Amino acid sequence: MKISAKDFRVKEGDEVNLDKWPTKVDPVYKSKDQYEKILKDHVEQLSSQQQLLYASNRHAILLIFQAMDAAGKDGAIRHVMSGVNPQGCQVFSFKHPSAAELEHDFLWRTTRDLPARGKIGIFNRSYYEEVLIIRVHPELLSSEGLVDPPKDDKQIWHDRYRSIVDLEKHLHANGTRIVKFFLHLSKEEQRNRFLARIDEPEKNWKFSLADIAERKFWKHYMKAYEECLGATSTKDSPWYVVPADDKENARLIVSQIVLDMLEGLEMSYPKTTDARHQELLQIRKQLTD
Numbered sequence: 245m246k247i248s249a250k251d252f253r254v255k256e257g258d259e260v261n262l263d264k265w266p267t268k269v270d271p272v273y274k275s276k277d278q279y280e281k282i283l284k285d286h287v288e289q290l291s292s293q294q295q296l297l298y299a300s301n302r303h304a305i306l307l308i309f310q311a312m313d314a315a316g317k318d319g320a321i322r323h324v325m326s327g328v329n330p331q332g333c334q335v336f337s338f339k340h341p342s343a344a345e346l347e348h349d350f351l352w353r354t355t356r357d358l359p360a361r362g363k364i365g366i367f368n369r370s371y372y373e374e375v376l377i378i379r380v381h382p383e384l385l386s387s388e389g390l391v392d393p394p395k396d397d398k399q400i401w402h403d404r405y406r407s408i409v410d411l412e413k414h415l416h417a418n419g420t421r422i423v424k425f426f427l428h429l430s431k432e433e434q435r436n437r438f439l440a441r442i443d444e445p446e447k448n449w450k451f452s453l454a455d456i457a458e459r460k461f462w463k464h465y466m467k468a469y470e471e472c473l474g475a476t477s478t479k480d481s482p483w484y485v486v487p488a489d490d491k492e493n494a495r496l497i498v499s500q501i502v503l504d505m506l507e508g509l510e511m512s513y514p515k516t517t518d519a520r521h522q523e524l525l526q527i528r529k530q531l532t533d
Contacts, residue, residue, distance in 0.1 A: 287327035311427035
């Protein structure tokens with residue numbers, strides 16, 4: 245199977261039905277060794293592209309990961325970005341907002357951590373939580389200090405989708421390229437991974453009773469994701485629905501999509517001017533005299 249990003253991309257204006265999006269596809273790799281070889285190749289290419297990104301200093305990259313618990317966000321980030329220079333990449337994880345963050349608009353706490361030009365920023369969860377977990381648990385809105393909240397709940401989500409799309413359009417116009425991943429995990433595979441977290445001592449720390457509590461809202465989350473993906477996937481800032489039941493295959497799909505995006509920027513190292521070239525020759529002469 246050759247990885248084609250368009251197979252996983254949500255087109256702008258699509259009505260999303262996640263039942264029709266697979267959680268597992270034929271794997272790209274035929275063995276563990278082949279998986280490691282493909283991933284290593286992707287990681288090396290990503291490292292080269294990151295150096296170009298930093299040197300050209302024209303674009304920033306924002307990668308957003310959203311998923312249900314145990315879908316493999318942490319592992320995908322860790323494996324795919326393993327060869328990237330830590331000085332040029334930062335990962336931010338957003339969970340429950342603090343009291344100080346709740347005193348600001350819902351986009352404030354994440355926009356503080358947007359990547360600068362030449363850098364890669366990764367959001368492990370993001371401002372999209374404000375139209376996902378908040379939608380499933382609307383009682384949390386009461387702590388956000390909304391001014392004259394609409395009586396119609398649908399209007400709240402419509403307004404937030406619009407704010408998010410407007411933000412991403414603004415960022416794109418100013419050089420930030422955004423790629424968004426929804427790791428699509430089946431409920432049965434989540435169950436298996438939760439059981440592994442209980443049965444394997446080294447994974448006990450990953451398990452929380454809150455994970456089971458949220459599992460009860462599975463259908464509500466799927467509905468929230470469907471509407472969110474359909475409303476906020478755009479030509480310039482697309483969502484990709486990545487089958488996540490096979491962790492290794494998901495990592496290869498994610499790395500290929502990121503690599504395709506970076507290569508599409510057609511970056512190059514800055515050309516040396518004549519004046520700079522003469523300056524370098526003078527410095528070289530001093531070093532060799």
